[in-house]
Amino acid sequence: MTQPARIAMLGGTFDPVHIGHLRSAVELRDSLGLDTVHMIPAPQPPLRGAPQVSPHQRLALLEAAIGDTPGLKADARELEREGPSFSVDTLRSLRQEYGDQARLVMAIGWDAFLRLAQWHKPEQLFAFAHLVVIARPGHTEEPSASLLELLGEREVDSVSRLMAVPHGRMLRVTLPTAMAISATQIRQWLSEGKSVRYLVPEAVESTILNEGLYQRW
Template sequence: MLGGTFDPVHLGHLRSAVELREALGLDRVHMIPAARPPLRGEPRVTPEERLTLLRLGIGDTPGLVADPRELERDGPSYSADTLAELRAAYGVEARLVMALGHDAFLRLADWHAPERLFAEAHLVVVDRPDHEAALPEPLAELIAGREVEDAAALMAAPAGGLLRLRLPSRMAISATAVRRRLAEGRSVRYLLPEAVEARALALGLYRRGAEAGG
């Protein structure tokens, strides 16, 4: 599971999904747009449009799935609920993984029912170079005894582990910067998949006065 607002989906998101699948030997990566992200402002582009852009971005990429399940639930888009749905779908023996970026990881102790995340899945943190910095105390307590050294150790059990992973490409693309460029009428070529760029421009998504915050 790779969740996010995908506001809009960009090449950094998609390349990370491909590299996660390769690094962990995953059957598939569910890319799941959050309908109502609990810890940030609600995007101004609708969840349905963000899902459409995600489907366009994925295209026919093997192993990547645009998953609408958080759009089909009422209330905030809690990751613990999403993982419980995936666990119910794949069974108790399946190896489930939730991937998240380093910044989101640092706020993990503030998430809704963070202990439930480890009950349903492993967590993989896509690290940045300064990941050796000290962690906040509540986060350190939450992950105590869970960290493993490699993908093989992680996949020895269906859930409960934590792996920090450095991806090869680590494309430094910001959705905030993409929205700003679109709002200002500047080029987003090679930041977005061509089909996503074409739809965003054709519909005037993120044009000045309509861009999402955050």
């Protein structure tokens, strides 16, 4: 009997994609035994300012960064959608694609997790997917009362318990490599003409320099 597919959504601005994003995706794939991690650039995230370059340029950089990495996929579905970019709509789309029994995960970082109660229809996220929170070493801020109420009794303590059902649970994970790489800092250095070698994949660096991306504010 075939096992249900294990799929993750890893959204972000990827402005630009860097090795911290990519290493997190690979470690998430391995930690959860995932078949595919959909890395999904947001056209205009509702809770932050406008990205520095066009959505399709960021997608092209992501595709170049992933290359032939097994289990990672650059997914353009949010760029093809009209209006704001809401995670619940993306999860609904992935659920329709993979079917009712697939184990669908939305992975987010600790900072985004703390703001989850402010998201668009956050209670509906669990109707489509599990939530996996990537812990940040040394974090001090704790979840708010509204966030704890939203989570209820959903949290589990193992991958096996998470994957026992298609959706509706939450798991905190600590990935082996915690890379303190900031896209904001990368953009700043590029605007100042400084090197970002070894912070982004070589293919991404070449495209940024050849096309003059991020090099003036």
